[in-house]
Amino acid sequence: MPTVLVVEDEAAIAELVAINLRHAGFEVTLAENADQAMVAVDAVLPDLVLLDWMLPGQSGVALARRWRADARTRELPIIMLTARADETDKVAGLDAGADDYLTKPFSTQELLARIRAVLRRRVPEALDTVVEIGGLKLDPSTRRVSREGVDLKLGPTEFRLLHFFMTHPERVHSRAQLLDRVWGDHVFIEERTVDVHVKRLREALLPARCASMIETVRGAGYRLSQQAVASAA
Numbered sequence: 001m002p003t004v005l006v007v008e009d010e011a012a013i014a015e016l017v018a019i020n021l022r023h024a025g026f027e028v029t030l031a032e033n034a035d036q037a038m039v040a041v042d043a044v045l046p047d048l049v050l051l052d053w054m055l056p057g058q059s060g061v062a063l064a065r066r067w068r069a070d071a072r073t074r075e076l077p078i079i080m081l082t083a084r085a086d087e088t089d090k091v092a093g094l095d096a097g098a099d100d101y102l103t104k105p106f107s108t109q110e111l112l113a114r115i116r117a118v119l120r121r122r123v124p125e126a127l128d129t130v131v132e133i134g135g136l137k138l139d140p141s142t143r144r145v146s147r148e149g150v151d152l153k154l155g156p157t158e159f160r161l162l163h164f165f166m167t168h169p170e171r172v173h174s175r176a177q178l179l180d181r182v183w184g185d186h187v188f189i190e191e192r193t194v195d196v197h198v199k200r201l202r203e204a205l206l207p208a209r210c211a212s213m214i215e216t217v218r219g220a221g222y223r224l225s226q227q228a229v230a231s232a233a
Helices: 011-023 034-043 060-068 087-095 108-122 156-167 175-183 192-208 226-232
Strands: 003-007 027-031 048-052 078-082 100-103 131-133 136-139 144-147 150-152 214-217 221-224
Touching: 003 011, 003 034, 011 027, 011 108, 027 034, 034 048, 034 060, 048 060, 048 108, 060 078, 060 087, 078 087, 078 108, 100 108, 131 156, 136 156, 144 192, 150 192, 156 175, 156 192, 156 221, 175 192, 175 221, 192 214
Parallel strands: 003 027, 003 048, 048 078, 078 100
Antiparallel strands: 131 136, 136 144, 144 150, 214 221
16 A cells, blocks of 8 residues: 655645545555654655645755755655646746646646656556566566466565565665665664565565575675576576
């Protein structure tokens, strides 16, 4: 379930947006100002932020710039919400790092379409596209994983972990990065949890003779190796 942080100081608008997003299958967190938004993002990195331009204290534009300057939040998808319709304001919002810009008032359908479009551009692993590497096939829409006719049984966390590895092959990912991208960067989850789930993932891949695809890179983390998949074939 994708998570959306709604940063909006007008309670009625925030609640209406939250209701519609939850109805569409999103998990929603609300923040009334920049300080609350920063606390929320520090705790759990959302999949996307709906950020109002006009906020009490620090503006949404300033907050967007701040997130873009931080390595942890640099790729955080942001859609600006504002009553400002001038082209110069739109350019200013996009220059601050927003991925899209929505002028109030807006329809629920347009909002949902913009959100899905940004997630498709910025978070390709959230798509329902089938991924296949070395004969190992993962289908997000049916939650099935198979190789050479062998269906594999994975738990939900192992499925997300494998999906992330398969959409980012050959790259080494630290435990902290995996927590950030697979678990949502929740502060209460320890890094050693990653090791437990990698072990479970390898065990789940054993029946298809491709457990070796998940390589441990000593002192750095883990990666999916296409060469290892090929050699295991």
